[in-house]
Amino acid sequence: xxxxxxxxxxxxxxxxxxxxxxxxxxxxxxxxxxxxxxxxxxxxxxxxxxxxxxxxxxxxxxxxxxxxxxxxxxxxxxxxxxxxxxxxxxxxxxxxxxxxxxxxxxxxxxxxxxxxxxxxxxxxxxxxxxxxxxxxxxxxxxxxxxxxxxxxxxxxxxxxxxxxxxxxxxxxxxxxxxxxxxxxxxxxxxxxxxxxxxxxxxxxxxxxxxxxxxxxxxxxxxxxxxxxxxxxxxxxxxxxxxxxxxxxxxxxxxxxxxxxxxxxxxxxxxxxxxxxxxxxxxxxxxxxxxxxxxxxxxxxxxxxxxxxxxxxxxxxxxxxxxxxxxxxxxxxxxxxxxxxxxxxxxxxxxxxxxxxxxxxxxxxxxxxxxxxxxxxxxxxxxxxxxxxxxxxxxxxxxxxxxxxxxxxxxxxxxxxxxxxxxxxxxxxxxxxxxxxxxxxxxxxxxxxxxxxxxxxxxxxxxxxxxxxxxxxxxxxxxxxxxxxxxxxxxxxxxxxxxxxxxxxxxxxxxxxxxxxxxxxxxxxxxxxxxxxxxxxxxxxxxxxxxxxxxxxxxxxxxxxxxxxxxxxxxxxxxxxxxxxxxxxxxxxxxxxxxxxxxxxxxxxxxxxxxxxxxxxxxxxxxxxxxxxxxxxxxxxxxxxxxxxxxxxxxxxxxxxxxxxxxxxxxxxxxxxxxxxxxxxxxxxxxxxxxxxxxxxxxxxxxxxxxxxxxxxxxxxxxxxxxxxx
Amino acid sequence: xxxxxxxxxxxxxxxxxxxxxxxxxxxxxxxxxxxxxxxxxxxxxxxxxxxxxxxxxxxxxxxxxxxxxxxxxxxxxxxxxxxxxxxxxxxxxxxxxxxxxxxxxxxxxxxxxxxxxxxxxxxxxxxxxxxxxxx
Numbered sequence: 020x021x022x023x024x025x026x027x028x029x030x031x032x033x034x035x036x037x038x039x040x041x042x043x044x045x046x047x048x049x050x051x052x053x054x055x056x057x058x059x060x061x062x063x064x065x066x067x068x069x070x071x072x073x074x075x076x077x078x079x080x081x082x083x084x085x086x087x088x089x090x091x092x093x094x095x096x097x098x099x100x101x102x103x104x105x106x107x108x109x110x111x112x113x114x115x116x117x118x119x120x121x122x123x124x125x126x127x128x129x130x131x132x133x134x135x136x137x138x139x140x141x142x143x144x145x146x147x148x149x150x151x152x153x154x155x156x157x158x159x160x161x162x163x164x165x166x167x168x169x170x171x172x173x174x175x176x177x178x179x180x181x182x183x184x185x186x187x188x189x190x191x192x193x194x195x196x197x198x199x200x201x202x203x204x205x206x207x208x209x210x211x212x213x214x215x216x217x218x219x220x221x222x223x224x225x226x227x228x229x230x231x232x233x234x235x236x237x238x239x240x241x242x243x244x245x246x247x248x249x250x251x252x253x254x255x256x257x258x259x260x261x262x263x264x265x266x267x268x269x270x271x272x273x274x275x276x277x278x279x280x281x282x283x284x285x286x287x288x289x290x291x292x293x294x295x296x297x298x299x300x301x302x303x304x305x306x307x308x309x310x311x312x313x314x315x316x317x318x319x320x321x322x323x324x325x326x327x328x329x330x331x332x333x334x335x336x337x338x339x340x341x342x343x344x345x346x347x348x349x350x351x352x353x354x355x356x357x358x359x360x361x362x363x364x365x366x367x368x369x370x371x372x373x374x375x376x377x378x379x380x381x382x383x384x385x386x387x388x389x390x391x392x393x394x395x396x397x398x399x400x401x402x403x404x405x406x407x408x409x410x411x412x413x414x415x416x417x418x419x420x421x422x423x424x425x426x427x428x429x430x431x432x433x434x435x436x437x438x439x440x441x442x443x444x445x446x447x448x449x450x451x452x453x454x455x456x457x458x459x460x461x462x463x464x465x466x467x468x469x470x471x472x473x474x475x476x477x478x479x480x481x482x483x484x485x486x487x488x489x490x491x492x493x494x495x496x497x498x499x500x501x502x503x504x505x506x507x508x509x510x511x512x513x514x515x516x517x518x519x520x521x522x523x524x525x526x527x528x529x530x531x532x533x534x535x536x537x538x539x540x541x542x543x544x545x546x547x548x549x550x551x552x553x554x555x556x557x558x559x560x561x562x563x564x565x566x567x568x569x570x571x572x573x574x575x576x577x578x579x580x581x582x583x584x585x586x587x588x589x590x591x592x593x594x595x596x597x598x599x600x601x602x603x604x605x606x607x608x609x610x611x612x613x614x615x616x617x618x619x620x621x622x623x624x625x626x627x628x629x630x631x632x633x634x635x636x637x638x639x640x641x642x643x644x645x646x647x648x649x650x651x652x653x654x655x656x657x658x659x660x661x662x663x664x665x666x667x668x669x670x671x672x673x674x675x676x677x678x679x680x681x682x683x684x685x686x687x688x689x690x691x692x693x694x695x696x697x698x699x700x701x702x703x704x705x706x707x708x709x710x711x712x713x714x715x716x717x718x719x720x721x722x723x724x725x726x727x728x729x730x731x732x733x734x735x736x737x738x739x740x741x742x743x744x
Numbered sequence: 745x746x747x748x749x750x751x752x753x754x755x756x757x758x759x760x761x762x763x764x765x766x767x768x769x770x771x772x773x774x775x776x777x778x779x780x781x782x783x784x785x786x787x788x789x790x791x792x793x794x795x796x797x798x799x800x801x802x803x804x805x806x807x808x809x810x811x812x813x814x815x816x817x818x819x820x821x822x823x824x825x826x827x828x829x830x831x832x833x834x835x836x837x838x839x840x841x842x843x844x845x846x847x848x849x850x851x852x853x854x855x856x857x858x859x860x861x862x863x864x865x866x867x868x869x870x871x872x873x874x875x876x877x878x879x
Contacts, residue, residue: 531847535813535844535845538844538845538846538866539761539764539813539844539866540761540763541844542764542844542865542866542867543761543763543764543767543866543867545866545867546764546767546771546866546867546868546869547763547767547867549867549869550767550770550771550774553774553870554774579846582846582847609865636848637848640848
């Protein structure tokens with residue numbers, strides 16, 4: 020085209036004295052030429068060219084100028100036509116330039132978008148060792164990546180290095196220098212600190228290549244791509260962590276994971292938890308594919324087998340069963356399984372997880388057992404439990420009410436308590452419930468008459484507690500039982516007791532009056548005998564009277580013993596502090612008056628007491644009286660100085676009483692019997708045979724202990740211990 | 745036995761049993777315990793006598809032997825009524841319980857009574873009389 024234009028121009032101006040300067044022509048020609056092929060490569064040779072709009076404008080002006088100047092000279096149509104054509108062509112050429120420019124613009128936008136999406140920045144830096152050198156080219160995305168405003172268009176290498184994480188700077192710079200020196204490229208990862216936030220560095224991958232001069236081979240620049248891989252890294256790390264966690268779980272979870280290849284009857288994998296669950300390691304399970312089934316307790320094998328059938332139908336299933344651990348322990352397992360079927364619908368693989376549910380199962384069983392137990396207890400108990408709400412309606416009743424009052428729970432629940440209570444007891448019940456409301460924590464015992472279904476009255480005895488405030492109960496819990504028989508029995512017992520008490524009192528009076536009425540005449544006779552004896556000097560009469568006196572004395576002692584026996588058996592133990600000194604003085608004095616007293620026997624008394632010992636005074640008198648009078652009665656006439664020695668040590672922790680004599684003693688053959696009722700050692704015995712029996716009974720009544728030693732011709736010693744209660 | 749030890753003018757014996765009144769009289773007389781014995785067969789009669797003679801010091805006994813177990817009014821009932829008699833009577837009379845009862849309760853009850861100075865068990869003997877005269 021440029022040729023065409025030159026020819027056109029030459030032809031146009033040929034034969035004309037108006038000649039165009041040749042350099043102008045040449046320049047025009049060149050401009051046109053360039054305009055025609057204008058594109059992004061315009062300034063490939065490095066020459067400054069201005070914008071296409073400027074170029075186009077210059078050309079247009081030029082042509083117009085030519086046209087205007089030429090027309091008066093040339094004037095013919097052909098010439099002007101040619102110029103117009105040339106202008107059109109120029110115009111078209113310029114349009115090409117604009118289109119090419121727009122294309123470039125589109126590509127730039129495209130590149131930017133790609134970089135932004137990829138979070139990849141590209142760059143081009145001069146290959147100088149100078150740290151303060153600025154970069155040749157940095158894509159916007161790179162700025163963005165570094166968190167720098169792209170308007171800060173130039174950045175030095177030094178500034179860039181400052182953005183790299185301090186720990187990564189060393190090897191990053193090493194990579195660069197190695198690329199220059201040897202490898203010509205590098206591909207590395209390092210961290211970048213954005214906005215000074217060292218806690219959250221961005222990780223980047225950088226791939227760069229050294230551009231060398233074609234002739235010298237010297238590095239000219241370094242071109243590279245920097246990609247933000249922070250998210251990728253994070254994702255990678257997350258995957259690794261998740262994987263580790265999964266692995267850890269697989270290895271450490273209490274649940275056993277397993278996969279079975281059904282076609283080949285092969286355990287593909289089983290997690291190490293099987294060691295805990297079964298006591299066998301995974302290898303053993305893999306070696307013996309039927310081991311898991313063998314370990315199931317026989318009763319549960321069927322259940323597991325059934326679940327296998329369901330699996331083969333492609334259904335997920337779970338089953339609870341027991342296995343025998345290698346150590347013999349029975350464990351409950353819950354196994355959840357998922358089948359995999361092949362295209363033909365055949366089961367090829369099972370994946371499952373088994374967990375140890377022994378504890379839960381045992382708790383469940385225990386609960387079920389205790390529930391069953393409780394229910395059985397409630398239903399079979401003679402006690403009934405009901406709940407009464409605030410309106411005094413029954414809201415709950417155990418089945419056992421049937422046995423007690425004859426109602427079924429269905430007909431009973433919902434009715435009012437007042438329908439059944441005996442009217443004489445209603446006041447008591449109302450009063451009681453009121454007091455339950457004021458003192459909710461106190462259980463209330465009651466005894467009421469209740470109308471049973473068959474119409475008769477049943478005595479109920481029980482306890483009510485206030486649970487109005489408890490959401491589950493909302494009422495009074497009342498438990499009761501039928502005490503009709505007991506009450507009847509108790510009535511009888513009370514009556515019998517009253518009768519007995521009366522009888523006892525009568526007996527008491529009887530014993531008293533008998534003893535008195537028997538004793539009184541005896542005393543009178545005794546008095547008369549003594550008086551008569553003192554009135555006569557006839558020895559025969561005196562002897563007769565003496566024998567009568569002995570006989571009456573015996574009878575008197577017998578009466579006294581019976582009186583004591585009755586008193587000991589009947590009277591309550593009444594404890595008071597005991598003064599043994601006074602007590603023994605009294606006993607000694609009274610012995611003088613009891614007819615059989617022998618004044619030849621010395622009564623020695625040793626007492627050690629601090630006044631803290633308590634017991635029943637009248638009983639201790641019975642004991643001491645009998646022992647001392649026995650000792651006096653059975654003194655040994657062969658001994659020059661007959662005596663009875665009473666030793667008492669009485670303190671707060673008890674009393675030790677010793678009664679020792681040098682009397683005739685008791686042969687050891689009789690020892691086992693001396694405490695027996697009405698036992699007398701020989702016909703010479705003067706007593707009733709009640710004395711020692713009475714002593715033993717009395718000592719036992721006081722929770723004490725009695726022991727004795729006796730040797731004929733030497734004497735007898737009784738030792739008594741009495742506790743201080 | 746030295747009769748001079750006894751210097752009671754009048755001694756009353758309250759006992760429902762004739763034999764005991766008889767015996768008491770015999771013993772008291774024999775040992776010259778008192779110049780005069782006043783037997784009373786019941787507590788009521790004894791009280792009447794004391795009441796009637798409350799102004800007559802000569803007629804009042806120096807000592808009363810009192811039985812416990814008597815019909816209608818026993819010894820303790822007597823003591824309750826005796827309490828109501830004027831001081832003149834109570835000052836003159838010494839009361840000694842004379843009973844065949846060996847019940848500690850009876851002895852205790854008697855000894856707790858301010859008008860009773862002694863408790864004796866029947867039968868009445870010379871030794872016991874000595875105890876009464878020289879307590």
